[in-house]
Amino acid sequence: MTDRPNAIPRKLTANVKAAGCAAKLSSAELSQVLHGLPRHECKELLTSIENFEDAAVYKLREDLAIIQTVDFFPPVVDDPYLYGQIAATNALSDVYAMGGRPLLALNILCFPTCDYPLDVVHEILRGGGDQVAAAGAVVAGGHSIQSSEPVYGLCVTGIISPKEVLTNGGARAGDRLVLCKPIGTGVGLLAIKAGLLSQAAEQALIKGMTTLSTSTLECARAYNLTAATDVTGFGLIGHLHEMAKGSQLTVRLNADAVPLLPEMLALAEQGFVPAGAYGNRKSFEQFTTYINDVDLSLSDLLFDPQTSGGLLLALDKSQVEDLLRSLKKVGIDAACIGEFLDGKSGVVEVVSYGKNS
Amino acid sequence: MEKTVDLRGLVCPEPVLRTKKLLDDASVAKVEALVETEVNVNNLQRLANSLKLRFQSTAENDFFRVVLERPATASDTAGAAATHEHETAQTMQTIASNVGTVVFLPKDKFGDGDPEFSANLLNLFLQTLLQSGHKPRAVLLANTGIKLLDPDAPTLKVLNDLKDAGAEVLACGLCVEFYGLKGKIPTDQITNMFAICEFLMAADKVIQP
Numbered sequence: 423m424t425d426r427p428n429a430i431p432r433k434l435t436a437n438v439k440a441a442g443c444a445a446k447l448s449s450a451e452l453s454q455v456l457h458g459l460p461r462h463e464c465k466e467l468l469t470s471i472e473n474f475e476d477a478a479v480y481k482l483r484e485d486l487a488i489i490q491t492v493d494f495f496p497p498v499v500d501d502p503y504l505y506g507q508i509a510a511t512n513a514l515s516d517v518y519a520m521g522g523r524p525l526l527a528l529n530i531l532c533f534p535t536c537d538y539p540l541d542v543v544h545e546i547l548r549g550g551g552d553q554v555a556a557a558g559a560v561v562a563g564g565h566s567i568q569s570s571e572p573v574y575g576l577c578v579t580g581i582i583s584p585k586e587v588l589t590n591g592g593a594r595a596g597d598r599l600v601l602c603k604p605i606g607t608g609v610g611l612l613a614i615k616a617g618l619l620s621q622a623a624e625q626a627l628i629k630g631m632t633t634l635s636t637s638t639l640e641c642a643r644a645y646n647l648t649a650a651t652d653v654t655g656f657g658l659i660g661h662l663h664e665m666a667k668g669s670q671l672t673v674r675l676n677a678d679a680v681p682l683l684p685e686m687l688a689l690a691e692q693g694f695v696p697a698g699a700y701g702n703r704k705s706f707e708q709f710t711t712y713i714n715d716v717d718l719s720l721s722d723l724l725f726d727p728q729t730s731g732g733l734l735l736a737l738d739k740s741q742v743e744d745l746l747r748s749l750k751k752v753g754i755d756a757a758c759i760g761e762f763l764d765g766k767s768g769v770v771e772v773v774s775y776g777k778n779s
Numbered sequence: 780m781e782k783t784v785d786l787r788g789l790v791c792p793e794p795v796l797r798t799k800k801l802l803d804d805a806s807v808a809k810v811e812a813l814v815e816t817e818v819n820v821n822n823l824q825r826l827a828n829s830l831k832l833r834f835q836s837t838a839e840n841d842f843f844r845v846v847l848e849r850p851a852t853a854s855d856t857a858g859a860a861a862t863h864e865h866e867t868a869q870t871m872q873t874i875a876s877n878v879g880t881v882v883f884l885p886k887d888k889f890g891d892g893d894p895e896f897s898a899n900l901l902n903l904f905l906q907t908l909l910q911s912g913h914k915p916r917a918v919l920l921a922n923t924g925i926k927l928l929d930p931d932a933p934t935l936k937v938l939n940d941l942k943d944a945g946a947e948v949l950a951c952g953l954c955v956e957f958y959g960l961k962g963k964i965p966t967d968q969i970t971n972m973f974a975i976c977e978f979l980m981a982a983d984k985v986i987q988p
Contacts, residue, residue: 438790612792676912691829693795693822700818714879714983715914717945718825773912774944 432537434497434505434572435615446495446655446727448701449474468587469520474664476519476651477580479587487584491516494530494575498611498631498729502542506549506574508631512654512730513576514557518635519652519733520589521643522582527554529564532573546574554578557634588650590668593736595764597648599665599673600745602638602756603630603732605658606686606723608696613689623685630683631730637752638733644748645741653731657702659724661734662760662770663709669736672765675724676775677716679759682723690726691719698727712772724772736762781809787842788815795822802830802847809848820845880915881982882908882946884924887932889988901927904988905937914944915986917978919970921951928964951975 447455452474468487469475477491493513497505510527517524529550533543543566551561554576561576610627613619619627635652642650649669653661658680666673702725707713713721737745742758749756765771782801786794794814801810814820820836820843827834833848888897889904908915918941920927927934928950942948949970955961979985 616792616796618796674912691825692799693825693829694792695818695822695825696791697816697818700821712879712913712983715916716879718828722825774914775912 433500434502434538434542435500438496438571446698448698449656449660449705450701468584469589474656475589476516476654477522477578479520479522479582479584481584485583487582487587489517489520489522489580489582490577491580492530492575492577494573495729497572497574499614499628502545503549504628504632506546506551507553508549508628508730509546509574510550510553510557510576511632511634513578514554514559515635515652515654515730515733517578517580518639519650520580520582521586521639521647521650522580524554524557524559524578524580526560526562527576527578528562529566530573530575530577531564531566532569532571533566534570534572535568538572546572550574550576553632553634557636588647590649590651590665591670593649593665593669593671593762594738595671595762596739597736597762598739598742598758599662599675599760599762600642600735600737600742600749600756601653601658601681601732601759602635602642602735602749602754603633603653604681604683604755605653605728605731606683606690606726607631607729607731608657608699608726609686609690609694609723610683611729612694612696613685616694618689618694619685623683626684630732633754635733638749638754638756641748641752641754642733642735642737642745645737645745647735647737649736651734653728653734655698655702655727656706657699657725657727658734659710659713659770660702660706663706663768665734665736666709666762666770667768669762670767671762672767672769672771673760674763674771674773675760676758677720677724677772678774679757680724681755681757681759686723686726687719690722695722696727699725702727706770709768710770710772716772716774721772732756780806781811782807783811783813785813786815786819787813791818791822794819795826798823798847799826802826802832809846812845812847814843814845815841817843819843823847878916878978878981878983880913880984880986881978882915882918883921883979883985883987884918884927885921885987887923887926887934901988902934902937905934905941909937909940909944915941915946916982917947917949919949919951919975919978920954921975922954923958925950925954925958925960925964928968929960930963949974949978 466481468479477489479487479489481487499505514524554561651661662673798812801807823845824834827847835846837844889900890897938948952969952971
C-alpha cells in the first residue's frame with residue numbers, strides 16, 4: 423500500500439473535516455431529520471426505516487428479494503486507489519449485513535476536477551471497481567458531478583431469499599454476539615493523518631477496511647444466525663443498541679473481549695478521538711449502563727465510528743465455538759463479545775469478564 | 780518555556796497533534812492553545828490526562844482557551860506540598876471526568892444480623908461482585924469497613940483482586956487511625972473524607988450493601 427506511487431499535488435484528505443463513516447449525520451440528527459416525514463407502507467418492503475437497517479430489502483417473489491443500499495463519504499486516505507477500495511468494501515458490506523449476495527453496483531462521484539488531476543479520479547474508480555469484482559459483482563455505471571470536496575461511494579444491488587434476510591431484530595435471549603473485525607478505524611484514520619501509526623498498525627487498519635465480508639458471511643451461513651448488522655458510523659455501541667432494540671432485548675457487552683486494532687487504545691488516550699465518537703457517545707450513552715466502569719480510552723473506542731467495519735452476528739450459544747473456529751480457518755479473527763438477555767429493550771450493559779469468557 | 784498557539788480553523792487531528800508536538804519538547808512547561816470546538820477541548824483534555832498535565836479550559840466568545848501545564852516537581856521551591864496538592868487535584872480531575880459505579884462499605888458486615896454470619900455475607904458479596912463481570916471504579920471503606928483491609932481479614936484477598944481488576948480500593952484515614960490499623964494498610968490506599976465525598980457525589984451509582 424505504501425509503495426504505490428503517490429504523485430498527486432494535493433493530499434486527498436487535506437480539507438476533509440470528518441473521514442469515512444465519521445462523516446455521517448449523527449443518530450440524533452438523523453432521527454430529527456426523518457421525524458414527521460411521510461412513511462410509505464408497502465408489503466413488499468421487508469425492512470423498516472425506523473430500525474436503521476443496513477439496507478432496504480424488497481420482495482419480488484416468494485423466493486426472491488432485492489437488497490438495495492447506498493454509501494459514500496469523503497476521502498479517508500490520500501492514496502486514491504485505496505480510498506476507492508475502502509469505499510467499495512464499505513458499500514458492499516451493507517448487502518452482506520442483510521445476509522445477501524451483491525450483484526451490481528453504480529458509482530457515485532462528486533469531485534473538484536480543478537483541484538486534482540483526472541488520473542486521481544481514475545484511480546479511485548479503479549480501486550472501487552476491483553473490489554466490486556472481488557466480491558463477484560459488476561460495476562454497471564454511475565454518476566459524477568463537480569463539487570468542492572471529493573466524495574465517492576456506490577449504490578449496490580444484491581439478492582437474497584426473503585426467508586434468509588438477516589435484520590437487526592430476531593436475536594433471542596441467550597444468543598451470543600460475534601464481531602468479525604477489530605474496531606478503532608475512526609481513531610486510526612485520524613492517526614494516519616497525524617502520521618502517528620507504526621507501519622504494522624497502518625497495515626492492520628487498512629487490511630480491516632479492505633477485507634470484504636464475502637467469506638465471513640459464507641462461513642457464518644452454515645450456522646443458524648438469528649440477527650446481523652455491520653458496525654459502521656454509529657460505532658460498536660450504537661449498532662449493538664440498534665440490534666438490542668430491534669430484538670427487544672438487552673445486550674450485555676464484554677468490553678474486555680472486543681478485538682481492537684493495534685495502537686488505537688494509546689492514541690485514543692492521547693486525544694486522537696474523532697468528532698463522530700463524541701457524537702455517538704452523546705446519542706447512545708443514554709442506552710448504556712456501567713459504561714463509566716471501563717477506562718475512558720476503551721469507551722471512546724466502543725463509540726468510535728467505524729469505516730467498513732465488521733459483521734456483527736447473533737447466534738445460538740451452542741454454535742459459537744464452531745463458528746469462531748471455521749472463521750479462523752478462512753483467516754477471519756472474530757470474537758464473541760457478548761450476549762442477549764431478557765431486559766429493557768435497547769439497553770447495552772457494559773461488563774468486563776476478561777478476554778475469553 | 781511557555782508557548783501560545785492559535786489552532787482555530789484547523790481540522791482534526793491538527794489541533795491535538797500540534798499541541799502534542801509542542802509538549803514533546805521537555806523544555807516547554809506550559810502551552811496555551813486557542814481552539815474552536817468542544818471536540819478539540821475534549822481531545823486536549825485527554826492529551827493532558829495521558830501526559831499527567833494540569834488542564835484548564837475557558838470558553839471565550841466564539842472559541843476556547845485551553846491551558847496545559849506541567850506540574851511542579853518535588854525539586855521545585857514549593858516542594859513536596861505542591862506535589863501533593865497537585866496529586867489531589869489530579870485525583871479530583873479523574874473523579875470529575877469519569878466515575879462509574881462506587882461500592883461504599885461503612886462497616887465490616889452485610890446487614891445487622893448475627894455478627895459472624897453478617898461478616899461472612901459481606902465476604903460472599905465481594906466475591907460475587909468480583910465474578911459478576913461488573914468492575915466498580917472504586918471501593919470505599921469507612922468506619923469498621925476499613926477492617927476489611929486488615930492483613931488478617933478474610934476479605935483482603937478479594938479486595939486485592941478487585942484492585943487488580945482496576946478498582947481503586949481506598950480506606951478512610953481517620954478510621955484507620957482510630958481503629959489502630961495505621962502501618963498495616965498500604966499508605967497509597969489511605970484517603971481522606973474530601974476524596975470519599977467527591978467519589979460519592981460524582982458516581983453514576985453508589986452500591987452500599
